[in-house]
Amino acid sequence: MDVKAMATVMGLEADEILEIVELFISTAASDMDRMQSALDAGNAMLGREAAHCLKGSADSLGISDIAGMAATVEKACMNGNLGVLAETLPLMRIALDRFRETV
Numbered sequence: 685m686d687v688k689a690m691a692t693v694m695g696l697e698a699d700e701i702l703e704i705v706e707l708f709i710s711t712a713a714s715d716m717d718r719m720q721s722a723l724d725a726g727n728a729m730l731g732r733e734a735a736h737c738l739k740g741s742a743d744s745l746g747i748s749d750i751a752g753m754a755a756t757v758e759k760a761c762m763n764g765n766l767g768v769l770a771e772t773l774p775l776m777r778i779a780l781d782r783f784r785e786t787v
Contacts, residue, residue, distance in 0.1 A: 687787075690746075705787050708741055712750065712780050715741075719757070719773050723766055731769045732761035738776075750779050 691701045715738040722731035739754035753776050760768035 702787070705745070708745055708747075709780065709784055709787075711741055712738055715754075716773060716777055716780070719769055719776075722761075723770055723773070726766065728761040728764045728766055728769075731766060732758050735761060735769070747779075747783060750776055750783070753779065 687698045687701050687705075691698045694701065696704075715734045718734035719731050719738075722728065722734060735754045735758035739751050739758055742748075742751035742754060753772050757769050757772050757776075760766075
């Protein structure tokens, strides 16, 4: 992740970008925990809500792999399909770990 380039595009200082990224990582982990809770409870609407939040925050930072997976989960959960969430959640956690390593 090129913090300087992102700061320039967003009109912010590099340390401000790092704060935003740290907040994203924390929030994304929380959203993924809520998705796990949704799976455990069999609650597709909770899964949809958490996926929607994650999709928006990842998309706003240009983290397209996580945003794309979250969009897929959101759509599946809107249709009551928790199977896609069960398959995709581990992949989203891996993608978040990889993103964390680049910061």
